[in-house]
Amino acid sequence: MATxxxxxxxxxxxxxxATxxxxGGTNAAAGxxxxxxxYLLGLxxxxxxxxxxxxxxxxxAPEMEEDIALSxxxxxxxxxxxxxxxxxxxxxxxxxxxxALAFLRGDREFRNCLLVELPNGDFGHTMAKLLFLxxxxxxxxxxxxxxxxxxxxxxxxxxxxxxxxHLDHSRTWTVRLGDGxxxxxxxxxxxxxxxWPYAAELFAADPAAPVDPATLRAEFDxxxxxxLAEATLxxxxxxxxxxxxxxxxxxxxxxxxxxxxxxxxxxxxGARW
Amino acid sequence: MYGNDFSQPEExxxxxxxxxxxxxxxxxxxxxxxxxxxxxxxxxxxPEEYFDSVIAADQKIEPRDWMPERYRRTLVRQIAQxxxxxxxxxxxxxxxxxxxxxxxxxxxxxAKVQDEAGHGLYLYxxxxxxxxxxxxxVDLLLSGRQKYSSIFNYPTLSWADVGAIGWLVDGAAxxxxxxxxxxxxxxxxxxxxRVCKEESFHQRQGYEILxxxxxxxxxxxxxxxxxxxxxxxxxxxxxxxxxxDSTHSAQSMEWKIKRFSxxxxxxRFVDMCVQQAEVLGLRIPDPALRWNAERQAxxxxxxxxxxxxxxISGDGPCNRQxxxxxxxxxxxxxxxxxxxxxxxxxxxxxxxQAAARKDPVAA
Numbered sequence: 354m355a356t357x358x359x360x361x362x363x364x365x366x367x368x369x370x371a372t373x374x375x376x377g378g379t380n381a382a383a384g385x386x387x388x389x390x391x392y393l394l395g396l397x398x399x400x401x402x403x404x405x406x407x408x409x410x411x412x413x414a415p416e417m418e419e420d421i422a423l424s425x426x427x428x429x430x431x432x433x434x435x436x437x438x439x440x441x442x443x444x445x446x447x448x449x450x451x452x453a454l455a456f457l458r459g460d461r462e463f464r465n466c467l468l469v470e471l472p473n474g475d476f477g478h479t480m481a482k483l484l485f486l487x488x489x490x491x492x493x494x495x496x497x498x499x500x501x502x503x504x505x506x507x508x509x510x511x512x513x514x515x516x517x518x519h520l521d522h523s524r525t526w527t528v529r530l531g532d533g534x535x536x537x538x539x540x541x542x543x544x545x546x547x548x549w550p551y552a553a554e555l556f557a558a559d560p561a562a563p564v565d566p567a568t569l570r571a572e573f574d575x576x577x578x579x580x581l582a583e584a585t586l587x588x589x590x591x592x593x594x595x596x597x598x599x600x601x602x603x604x605x606x607x608x609x610x611x612x613x614x615x616x617x618x619x620x621x622x623g624a625r626w
Numbered sequence: 627m628y629g630n631d632f633s634q635p636e637e638x639x640x641x642x643x644x645x646x647x648x649x650x651x652x653x654x655x656x657x658x659x660x661x662x663x664x665x666x667x668x669x670x671x672x673p674e675e676y677f678d679s680v681i682a683a684d685q686k687i688e689p690r691d692w693m694p695e696r697y698r699r700t701l702v703r704q705i706a707q708x709x710x711x712x713x714x715x716x717x718x719x720x721x722x723x724x725x726x727x728x729x730x731x732x733x734x735x736x737a738k739v740q741d742e743a744g745h746g747l748y749l750y751x752x753x754x755x756x757x758x759x760x761x762x763x764v765d766l767l768l769s770g771r772q773k774y775s776s777i778f779n780y781p782t783l784s785w786a787d788v789g790a791i792g793w794l795v796d797g798a799a800x801x802x803x804x805x806x807x808x809x810x811x812x813x814x815x816x817x818x819x820r821v822c823k824e825e826s827f828h829q830r831q832g833y834e835i836l837x838x839x840x841x842x843x844x845x846x847x848x849x850x851x852x853x854x855x856x857x858x859x860x861x862x863x864x865x866x867x868x869x870x871d872s873t874h875s876a877q878s879m880e881w882k883i884k885r886f887s888x889x890x891x892x893x894r895f896v897d898m899c900v901q902q903a904e905v906l907g908l909r910i911p912d913p914a915l916r917w918n919a920e921r922q923a924x925x926x927x928x929x930x931x932x933x934x935x936x937x938i939s940g941d942g943p944c945n946r947q948x949x950x951x952x953x954x955x956x957x958x959x960x961x962x963x964x965x966x967x968x969x970x971x972x973x974x975x976x977x978x979q980a981a982a983r984k985d986p987v988a989a
Contacts, residue, residue: 401729408723408732411739412716412951415959417747420716424740428733435729452728476962532972533965540961617727617785624843626728626785626835 386501388563390445391464393505394454395599396493397437398465401455402607403486404430405614406473415476422522426483429515436508456618460608466598468551470607477537477544480526484580485552485573487519492572496564505563524580531584538585545581546589552577553594643804647822650807654815657685681882686812689755697881701811702756703772704883709749710767711775712742714948718782719791727785731835735788738828745821752813768953776934777864779942786839786846786853792832793906794854794861794899800825801895802865805885814883833902840907854903855911863929863937865892871931896926 407427414420438451449457468486473479494516497509530541558567581588597603618626673692680687687693716739723739726732750760766772777795782788803825806818839850866872866888878884886894896915903910914927936942 404732405724408736411720411723411736412713412743413955413958415955415962417713417743417750419959419962420743421740421747424736424743428736428740431729431733431736435733438729455729456727476959529969530962530965533969534961536961537965537968613724617725621727621843621845624727624846625838626731 386563387444388440388502388505389561390441391599392559392562393437393441393444394464395466397434397441397454398463399469399486399490400430400437401434402463402465402610403469403482404428404434405610406469406471406482407479409473410479419476423479426519426522429512429519433508433512433515436511440504440508452618456615460603460611461601463601463603463607463611464599465603465607466551466554467595467604468548468555468598470598470604470610471548471551472606474544474547475540476526477530477540478548480523480530481541481544481548483519484523484527485548485555485577487516487523488573488576488580489552489555489569491516491520491576492569493564493566496569500563502563520576527580527586528584531581531586541584542586545586546591549589550591550593550595554596554598557596557599643800644823644826646804647807647819647826650804650815651819653684653808654686654812654819681810684808684810684882686815687810688812696877697883698756700878700881700883701814702753702758704878705749705753705756705814705817706758706763706766707773707775709746709753709763710772711778712746712749713767714774714778714952716742717948717951718778718780718944719788721782722785722788725785726788734831738792738831741824741828745824748817748820752817755813764956768949768956770940770949773938774948775864776937776942777860778948779937779944780857780860781944783856784849784853786836786849787857789832789835789839789850790853790857792828792830793836793902794832794857795864796825796829796832797899797902798861798864798895800829801891801898805891806883808882808885810882833906836906836908850906851908854908858911859929859933862892862895862926863931863934865889865895867931867934868928893923896924900924 404427407423407430410420410423410427412420414423434455435451438454442449442451442454468482471478471482473482491513494509494513498506498513500506500509527541527545530537532538533541552573556566556570556573559565578588595604674694677687677691677693677697680691687697719735719742720739723732723735726735750763753763754760763772767774777798782791800822803818803822807815807822809815809818836850836854839846841847869875869887869889872888875884875887879887899910900915912927914925916925918925937945940946
């Protein structure tokens with residue numbers, strides 16, 4: 354059995370029998386305030402797939418300091434993914450663990466948003482993706498840290514601090530590149546234009562979720578508007594809103610990403626690592 | 627890093643070496659606390675005499691001290707090549723991050739490759755205290771005028787290679803670097819103390835990967851043995867040519883940059899690995915390997931030094947690939963670095979203008 358990081362380190366444990374339905378006041382999912390497996394998979398898969406993309410930058414970044422920063426952010430995302438997937442596996446109660454969920458699901462079973470699976474592109478594209486993701490994850494995790502489910506609240510409380518750092522990092526680079534050279538401005542605007550349509554999916558309403566994503570939109574818009582203004586960039590006016598990730602209908606990119614991620618694990622069924 | 631549990635196995639194969647790192651750190655503090663025989667540049671004292679007395683007393687030479695030009699050049703070369711090795715060394719392992727077979731292993735490997743970038747940074751910073759700058763050194767690497775460790779020109783062909791690199795390559799690096807914690811140049815010695823502590827952590831993680839594989843399925847076991855078979859001799863070659871052919875050794879030992887010969891360190895490494903291989907249940911691919919009671923050390927087959935020379939001169943399996951990769955990352959990142967410089971200049975200019983508006987008289 355793989356170790357379960359979510360149960361280590363003195364985090365409050367959640368005993369299903371002890372869950373009090375009365376605490377599930379705000380937007381709680383049916384079942385006494387516990388988040389649904391699909392909801393946790395959505396969050397966990399976002400973090401996992403983003404970690405995988407950021408890890409592709411290892412030894413490729415524009416400077417050594419950035420190699421360290423990108424690995425650091427990838428590690429944070431991976432850490433959050435492990436906690437969320439482990440919790441999803443426990444609630445599911447089907448004997449799966451974080452590794453079974455990461456390595457043995459096909460692309461139609463992944464619940465991540467399309468934004469995170471987009472290829473890295475150039476450094477500007479990666480920063481645009483990270484800006485939109487972290488501008489969404491920060492208010493999301495902040496709200497989750499107050500949700501009635503103690504376990505999810507604890508995950509949210511830790512992840513929000515990391516998201517604040519990720520947002521700060523992507524904000525800094527978006528401004529540097531947007532308000533840098535003519536070439537970097539052109540590239541950063543192109544990146545924002547290409548990635549922007551994928552942000553809409555993050556905020557699809559889900560009143561049954563512990564935190565309805567639609568309620569996070571205003572803060573996201575304000576954050577992004579301020580960053581783009583400082584970076585002398587314009588928010589594109591796109592009516593195209595690709596979706597499907599939360600239902601397991603992805604872009605063509607995800608299947609390749611999973612093929613690479615899962616290749617060793619799948620080649621050795623039942624092995625320990 | 628919550629959610630990424632980097633717990634360690636009970637066995638600590640480099641425990642004794644780590645004790646030496648701690649002893650070197652204590653000595654460094656003691657040396658700093660002892661009153662110096664004379665300060666650098668003291669009127670009347672010849673700088674050469676001061677330098678020699680510091681070396682003789684096992685004290686540290688610091689950046690502001692006078693030093694022979696050849697001492698400075700030797701250190702720049704050695705520290706820079708060490709830094710380049712950390713940076714190029716990210717590639718063979720980075721190759722497996724996206725395919726690591728469990729999330730825990732992925733996290734550990736990511737953290738390790740991140741540590742290597744950090745080691746590269748400390749080492750470039752240590753080299754910069756000798757009056758060169760990092761960009762200059764990076765240029766020397768990219769143009770092929772400075773080398774990096776021969777070991778990183780070998781390919782990582784399976785997940786087990788990540789374990790073998792941790793166990794053997796990081797193990798060899800530690801054996802090589804622990805004595806450098808006592809090196810006469812202060813900034814290098816201090817960098818080595820920090821690097822060795824992290825390397826020893828990595829070595830244990832690699833050992834743990836191999837241990838799990840060697841005790842796993844038959845396919846995993848085969849994978850582990852195959853990796854050890856391919857990495858053993860290249861790891862032995864990391865200690866450099868035999869003492870009879872080593873060009874820089876005598877002077878470096880006199881200056882206390884180097885404290886032991888290549889062959890002494892290689893022997894130490896072999897003796898350390900034999901016991902560990904037994905615990906792992908893996909075979910070291912050397913039929914001539916046997917205990918020599920007279921020498922109280924293992925006899926072993928020397929690596930192929932002709933191969934080492936070919937790899938160092940550019941004709942190893944991955945030399946071209948590693949250099950192409952590094953050059954491409956550098957070239958593709960140029961617009962980003964340039965933007966950062968231009969943006970910083972714009973900010974500085976705006977801050978100046980803002981200050982001028984506030985205080986027009988002073989401006």
